[in-house]
Amino acid sequence: MTKNEKRAAAIARNLNISPIANVSPSYQTVTPSHYNSEVEYITVTLDKLRPYEHNPRKTRNPNFEMIKESIRRRGLDHKPNITRRPGEDFYIIADGGNTRIQALKELFTETKDPKYWSISCEYKPWQGDSADSVEAELNILIGHLIENDTRADLSFIEKALGILQAKEYYEKKLEKSLSARELSTELEKDGYIISHALILKMERCVTYLYPYIPDVLFKGLGHTQIDKLLAIRNNADEVWHHYHLEVDTPFEKIWASSLTSCNEDVPFQARDFQDKLITQMADLLEGKTTYESLYLEIDLDERKFKKIAAKQHEIENHVEHSIEQITQHQETVKTKPVMPKDIEKNASTENHSVVTPTTPSSLNENETEHSDEDVASQEMSFFDETNDSTIETNEDVNSELLTQISQGFGLTPGMSIQDQREKRAMENGLSFACCGRQPVEDIWQIYPARNYRSEAYSLALDIAETANIEDLVEHVIKTPVDYSYRMKPSNGSLPSYATFIYHLLSMLQTNDFSQSTSCTLESHFLFNQQLNSVIDDITLVKIFRLIRVVRHLRQGAQP
Numbered sequence: 001m002t003k004n005e006k007r008a009a010a011i012a013r014n015l016n017i018s019p020i021a022n023v024s025p026s027y028q029t030v031t032p033s034h035y036n037s038e039v040e041y042i043t044v045t046l047d048k049l050r051p052y053e054h055n056p057r058k059t060r061n062p063n064f065e066m067i068k069e070s071i072r073r074r075g076l077d078h079k080p081n082i083t084r085r086p087g088e089d090f091y092i093i094a095d096g097g098n099t100r101i102q103a104l105k106e107l108f109t110e111t112k113d114p115k116y117w118s119i120s121c122e123y124k125p126w127q128g129d130s131a132d133s134v135e136a137e138l139n140i141l142i143g144h145l146i147e148n149d150t151r152a153d154l155s156f157i158e159k160a161l162g163i164l165q166a167k168e169y170y171e172k173k174l175e176k177s178l179s180a181r182e183l184s185t186e187l188e189k190d191g192y193i194i195s196h197a198l199i200l201k202m203e204r205c206v207t208y209l210y211p212y213i214p215d216v217l218f219k220g221l222g223h224t225q226i227d228k229l230l231a232i233r234n235n236a237d238e239v240w241h242h243y244h245l246e247v248d249t250p251f252e253k254i255w256a257s258s259l260t261s262c263n264e265d266v267p268f269q270a271r272d273f274q275d276k277l278i279t280q281m282a283d284l285l286e287g288k289t290t291y292e293s294l295y296l297e298i299d300l301d302e303r304k305f306k307k308i309a310a311k312q313h314e315i316e317n318h319v320e321h322s323i324e325q326i327t328q329h330q331e332t333v334k335t336k337p338v339m340p341k342d343i344e345k346n347a348s349t350e351n352h353s354v355v356t357p358t359t360p361s362s363l364n365e366n367e368t369e370h371s372d373e374d375v376a377s378q379e380m381s382f383f384d385e386t387n388d389s390t391i392e393t394n395e396d397v398n399s400e401l402l403t404q405i406s407q408g409f410g411l412t413p414g415m416s417i418q419d420q421r422e423k424r425a426m427e428n429g430l431s432f433a434c435c436g437r438q439p440v441e442d443i444w445q446i447y448p449a450r451n452y453r454s455e456a457y458s459l460a461l462d463i464a465e466t467a468n469i470e471d472l473v474e475h476v477i478k479t480p481v482d483y484s485y486r487m488k489p490s491n492g493s494l495p496s497y498a499t500f501i502y503h504l505l506s507m508l509q510t511n512d513f514s515q516s517t518s519c520t521l522e523s524h525f526l527f528n529q530q531l532n533s534v535i536d537d538i539t540l541v542k543i544f545r546l547i548r549v550v551r552h553l554r555q556g557a558q559p
Helices: 003-015 025-029 064-074 098-111 133-153 156-174 181-189 196-208 214-218 223-241 251-260 270-285 291-298 300-310 312-335 339-353 365-409 416-426 452-465 496-507 537-554
Strands: 040-045 082-085 089-091 117-124 473-475 484-486
Touching: 064 098, 156 181, 156 214, 181 339, 196 223, 214 291, 223 270, 223 291, 223 300, 223 339, 251 270, 270 291, 270 312, 270 365, 291 300, 300 365, 300 473, 452 473, 452 484, 484 496
Parallel strands: 082 117
Antiparallel strands: 040 117, 082 089, 473 484
């Protein structure tokens, strides 16, 4: 017998050995569980099979052609599960597979091949005694939601309508209204996980968007655009509420009219809709406010910038407070020298060892007196040197920190930021320009740690305001926020001075340095004092400063 044959024989003998008997009392009392593992398969023809009428999918599956071609080449690999309501002659899809049934119907129509006409499916009994059983409808609907979530190919509105259909069934079953949180809990009990926050968003989408732009939503409008539309509605409704006593038109009517007009837009743009909404609101208010004012209150980017700008004063206060703390710490170090305990202990030990003589008889009175004086003198000298060294060390550390603040930010401890700004402006002969959103105290000075994109944006707003085009200066929202700006497209009908300022700020915009633009400066903007559109002294200084800052940024400096 060969080696391999011996090994095979040994394995065969071992397989025939009985297992070790378990005589544990607890083991003997265990009752085996029996599960009904019988699965019923039935063969149905396509004429007896219907799609589920409450299927969350309302549009054609984007992968339909791929699924159809796969069935043509390989056959139906995954048979759908089916069920049947009591009293009905046809079967319905139980938990996903409606696209496959539609593909089979088209293939049979095209080929007349009988293999597409009848299919074997797993039959799941109807859960309930009646055809309108709520438990059965919930089970099928949730099965379809889970199936579609697995493939991640439902649009947001289709999923939202499915969830709200489930809500109706639950409220009918429990005989009470459900909050978003309660609905989330009920769905989780039945195996479908969804947050209450997402349910709230779905409810708002179905209430405020679906009636007016159903085509846009079914084409796949995503979370980001839906969030923008709902946020615009919040802002616009809040603004309109301030004028509700002056006009009779309810906000819902304005919202419906503006949004419905965008249902056929391809592609849909939230900004275009916002423009229509604000225009209609401004027209109805008839001069009580302007388009620009409404835009600043409703536009999402402007709202974000207002929040950021509101914190600017708080940030400056924190900086001033930090500088005051540094100053106080510096004064404390100077007035209260630090004495390390170990130095004091060592000095005390040295004092006792010198003052106490080992042989008193060998020293006379004068020698003892001189020795005590010498020790005292040496001890005081040692302490003085130690204190001086400690003060010098702390002073060096604080001096280095203050130097970094001064060189990096141009800030001097002990003075408020406004006082420092006014002082520098006076020293540079620019007191008249130390005003506006971005006061100028120095045209040329650059401090490496400052955010110069923020300064450029504020300067651009001040300059644009002189030509009444500040609404064309757009803050570009980025993460993290860096205060870059760019110029919005103009309508082409600006006055000559406004046109010059527009082209100047376009050339100096900080959002995209790759663009190459130019502007023409006509002499009368500088020298003709008779014109109302001449560049005044403050604006001229701010233009010089903006050029200096943008040159600094374009040279690759950090913002």
